[in-house]
Amino acid sequence: MGELSPYVEYMHIKDALPDGSVVPAGKGADELPYLLSQYKGEVLTVEPLLSVFEGFDKLETDQKTKMRYTYPNSRTAFTAAVDALKDIIRGGQQNG
Numbered sequence: 001m002g003e004l005s006p007y008v009e010y011m012h013i014k015d016a017l018p019d020g021s022v023v024p025a026g027k028g029a030d031e032l033p034y035l036l037s038q039y040k041g042e043v044l045t046v047e048p049l050l051s052v053f054e055g056f057d058k059l060e061t062d063q064k065t066k067m068r069y070t071y072p073n074s075r076t077a078f079t080a081a082v083d084a085l086k087d088i089i090r091g092g093q094q095n096g
Contacts, residue, residue, distance in 0.1 A: 005038050005039070005040055006040065008039065008040070008041050009041040009042065009043065010041055010043045010045075011035075011036075011039055011041060011043070011044050011045075012044075012045045012046075012047065013025050013032065013044060013045065013046045013047060013081075013085055014046075014047035015027060015028030015030055015032060015047075015084075016028045016029070016030075017029055017068065021068040022047070022068065022069075023068045023069060024069060024080055024081055024083075024084035025046065025047075025081065025084040025085045025088055026084050026085075026087065026088045027068075027069075027084065032088055033088055033091075036088055036089060044085065046078070046081040046082055046084075046085050047081060
């Protein structure tokens with residue numbers, strides 16, 4: 001984040017693997033623990049796209065999003081996304 005850190009007030013958390021598979025925060029190929037340690041803003045949102053929702057197929061016309069993790073419903077997927085973010089904030093989860 002470096003020089004932009006003082007200007008970032010909002011961060012949307014989404015994680016993925018190099019092949020494009022969407023995964024819970026901290027399970028992908030990014031540096032979320034580092035980025036969050038530098039974040040000075042007050043608003044974090046999570047990407048609950050850990051399960052396919054009705055109408056999702058109509059949003060993607062070319063390349064389809066790969067889902068590495070699956071959940072029985074959107075609520076469970078959202079809970080998993082929030083819990084993964086909380087784990088990073090607490091310092092518990094690293095990539096992998």
